[in-house]
Each structure stands twice: as C-alpha cells, then as structure tokens.
Amino acid sequence: MSRPVIGITCYVEPARFTVWDTPAALLPYGYVDHVVRAGGQPVILPPAGDPAALAGRLDALIVAGGGDVDPARYGAPPHPATSHVRPFRDDFELGLVRAALDGGLPLLGVCRGLQVLNTALGGTLHQHLPEAVGHRGHCPAPGAYGRLPVRLAPGSRIAEILGAHSADVAHYHHQAADRLGDGLRATAHAGDGTVEAVELDGHPFALAVQWHPEADDECALFRALVDHVRP
Structure with a gap:
C-alpha cells in the first residue's frame, strides 16, 4: 500500500550543522517521525515557488510552527514583542493554506499553523498572550515547553481524535487567536480562555x-x- 504524501511547511533560518553555518530550510524532526509512524510519506516544503500549484500534488498538508505572522496581514500595528517575522514565509503559507481550503485538501495546523489558518480566513491574533492572560505558562522560557491542560469541546473532531474531554499538552506560544476567521469554530480552550484548537465547518478535514x-x-x-487520506 502506498503511503499518502503529507507536505509539511518549514523554517528558513541560519543554522549550524557539521562544518556549516549557513541559511537552511529546516524542521524539528518530530513532525517527520510522527508522519512516518502514522503511515504517511513526509515531504518538507520550503517557502518558495508556487504554493497554489503545490497544493494539488499533496494528499494532505501540515502547517508547522514558527515565528510570528506579520501583524499587517491582519491589519494591526506590530507589538514590541512580535518577533521572527518572515514575510516570504507568510506569503507562501497564506497562499498554500488558501489553495488547500479552496481545493478541499486536508490540513492540520500546529501553533503558527493555527495562526496562519486564522489569518487566511480574516481573523486576528493576540500579539503577546501574557498581556491578555496575566501569566507566561504558554511559553515559560526560550526553548522550554510549558505544560497546561486544555478542555476539548464535546462532539468536536479534536475530542473524537484524542478520545477525551481534556488533554495535558506541550505549549510554546506567546500569540494566539483573537477574533476567529470566517467559518472557524474554537474546539479547545486553556483554563485562561485561550483558544487552543479550531476547526473549519464544512471542510472535510481542516483542524x-x-x-x-x-x-x-x-x-x-x-x-x-x-488515516483520513489513506487509500
């Protein structure tokens, strides 16, 4: 049985490896490992080329984590804490997500991926979550995950997938959805009210x-x- 082709967006950042110190297209290996373990064939997608044409060649898409979306994309001035903005990545991923939504391509967003999806659908973001919720539990220190429980909406796809009403999960985000984009429904929240999962009504798989x-x-x-795209 052939493995479904799962595209995963990635970073372009300065990186050091073996004898090299150079800009690189890179991705935390956990994404790759999980897709392989699930039975998919991962393909890493650097932010270059024609995203609209690419969407039609994939079986599913994962929009991975990364730096902040440019606030201009949702009509806001930048907050002093907004950082690691990469306009070329915004261009690519917003175009890719819109093509995926138009074509019914199954999509999973992770961290920044949720923010890209929300922005693509006309939503806005909290640019610095500690100011909104009064604590730093969602991003306690550079390179350190926070662990906070989230409540899953009964009857939602995310609750069905995880088989639970709540989950203790790894957080590393200082931004989050504010006003939800068109058609999005919040299906998980942290105890402080932060939106932690969204689903797009009417799409076969946009989570x-x-x-x-x-x-x-x-x-x-x-x-x-x-499994959703397995032949």
Whole structure:
C-alpha cells in the first residue's frame, strides 16, 4: 500500500550543522517521525515557488510552527514583542493554506499553523498572550515547553481524535487567536480562555491546534490526518 504524501511547511533560518553555518530550510524532526509512524510519506516544503500549484500534488498538508505572522496581514500595528517575522514565509503559507481550503485538501495546523489558518480566513491574533492572560505558562522560557491542560469541546473532531474531554499538552506560544476567521469554530480552550484548537465547518478535514503535538510521544493527530487520506 502506498503511503499518502503529507507536505509539511518549514523554517528558513541560519543554522549550524557539521562544518556549516549557513541559511537552511529546516524542521524539528518530530513532525517527520510522527508522519512516518502514522503511515504517511513526509515531504518538507520550503517557502518558495508556487504554493497554489503545490497544493494539488499533496494528499494532505501540515502547517508547522514558527515565528510570528506579520501583524499587517491582519491589519494591526506590530507589538514590541512580535518577533521572527518572515514575510516570504507568510506569503507562501497564506497562499498554500488558501489553495488547500479552496481545493478541499486536508490540513492540520500546529501553533503558527493555527495562526496562519486564522489569518487566511480574516481573523486576528493576540500579539503577546501574557498581556491578555496575566501569566507566561504558554511559553515559560526560550526553548522550554510549558505544560497546561486544555478542555476539548464535546462532539468536536479534536475530542473524537484524542478520545477525551481534556488533554495535558506541550505549549510554546506567546500569540494566539483573537477574533476567529470566517467559518472557524474554537474546539479547545486553556483554563485562561485561550483558544487552543479550531476547526473549519464544512471542510472535510481542516483542524489546527495551538500546542505542539510533535513534541510528545502521542501520535493521534498525525494518525488521524494520515488515516483520513489513506487509500
């Protein structure tokens, strides 16, 4: 049985490896490992080329984590804490997500991926979550995940996939959805009210989480995406 082709967006950042110190297209390996374990064939997608044409060649799409979306994309001035904005990545991923939505391509957004999906559909973002919720539990320190429980909406796809009403998950985000984009429904929240998952009504599989499932051994979200498109 052939493996479904799962495209995963990635970073372009300065990186050091072996003897090199150079700009690189890179991705935390947890994404790749989870897709393989779920039965998919991962293909890493650097932010270059024609995203609209690319969407038609994939079986499903994962929009991975990364830096902040340019606030100009949702009509806001930048907050002093907004950082690591990469306009070329915004261009690529917003175009790719819109093509995926137009073509019914199954989509899973992770962290920044939720924010890209929300922005693509006309939503807005909280640019610095500690100011909104009064604590830093969602992003406690550079390079350190926070662990906070989230409540899953009864009857939602995310609750069905995880088989629970709540989950303790790995967080690393200082931004989050504010006003939801057209057609999006919040299906998980943190205890402080932060939107932690959204689903797009009327789409065969368009789901995004604000947390980082690739950081855990749990593979349910990746498996659900691959199973949805498995021949």
